[in-house]
Amino acid sequence: MKQFPLRLGVMLLLVSFVCGCGLKTRKTNSDPDGSKHQNGQLVTIPGDNKIADDDKAEAEASELSILQKQIGQNSCGAGVALLGYVDSELSMTDLSIYLEANAFIETYPFLSDVAYFMTEGQELYAIVPPNDKGRITIYASEITEEGEYIDEKSTPLFQGKPGEVLVLRCNFSEIYSNVLISVTDGGSAMEFRPSISLKDGHLTELEGVYDFTEYEDFSDGQSIEIALEILQEIDEVRQGLEQGMSLMYIGDTDEIDGGCCMLFALGTDSDEQFVQEQLYGVCDNQVYAYDVMGDAWNIIY
Numbered sequence: 001m002k003q004f005p006l007r008l009g010v011m012l013l014l015v016s017f018v019c020g021c022g023l024k025t026r027k028t029n030s031d032p033d034g035s036k037h038q039n040g041q042l043v044t045i046p047g048d049n050k051i052a053d054d055d056k057a058e059a060e061a062s063e064l065s066i067l068q069k070q071i072g073q074n075s076c077g078a079g080v081a082l083l084g085y086v087d088s089e090l091s092m093t094d095l096s097i098y099l100e101a102n103a104f105i106e107t108y109p110f111l112s113d114v115a116y117f118m119t120e121g122q123e124l125y126a127i128v129p130p131n132d133k134g135r136i137t138i139y140a141s142e143i144t145e146e147g148e149y150i151d152e153k154s155t156p157l158f159q160g161k162p163g164e165v166l167v168l169r170c171n172f173s174e175i176y177s178n179v180l181i182s183v184t185d186g187g188s189a190m191e192f193r194p195s196i197s198l199k200d201g202h203l204t205e206l207e208g209v210y211d212f213t214e215y216e217d218f219s220d221g222q223s224i225e226i227a228l229e230i231l232q233e234i235d236e237v238r239q240g241l242e243q244g245m246s247l248m249y250i251g252d253t254d255e256i257d258g259g260c261c262m263l264f265a266l267g268t269d270s271d272e273q274f275v276q277e278q279l280y281g282v283c284d285n286q287v288y289a290y291d292v293m294g295d296a297w298n299i300i301y
Contacts, residue, residue: 143176175269190208227249228247
């Protein structure tokens, strides 16, 4: 079961403004293959770890190749997966820890060694080009009062290498996306803006985009729609909605009192960001509210 990362140093306390970018790096004196840095030079020490790393790299390449074949079979120009919500101040190190702890890595191990780019926002996506020649480019995007997008294509925020997979943090608000993504297949390009559907917490359906997200399977009869109906019966939730607040499924679950609960956020949405006021867990027709100070779930319904 995928665990909600609130307890990882309570890292996911939404929300503040920050932006940054870069590639994933490992600043250690000893590399996983037994190599050590001496006077700025990389010295390799032979051993079984090198063979294990080679096997890992081969497995990662195989999984990526299979996924890219699925992208092509579905006549899509890119693959995108929703990895969940993260803190707007998440560091590169924390992002690496979050990804390594995510069960998604077991299915797509190549995501443990990809490029990272973090702009303002809380939504985390994995973007895969359709082949080893495809390139990903990220542009900043804004929306006018008339609801029209303005894209800054003269200065890209990020330009990937051929075949490079990207993990992207973006989007403060579900009202609009703050990035435009361009993905080529080595020739022609397609463009799209990632976003999350408030109806079911899934990636919004985008033409030409293959959604390879692993969504939770609520086979015991639970559904997001039913959970939303239950939440709307709670006085504090109903009052918040009447005051103009938004309620959304954040696409994650947590184990509460032995049950797998869907997580929902009640908060204020503006053009710049979604500010979470309260987090709720719903399972087995019970509702829990998260106490940040006590780091505990309290049953309220």
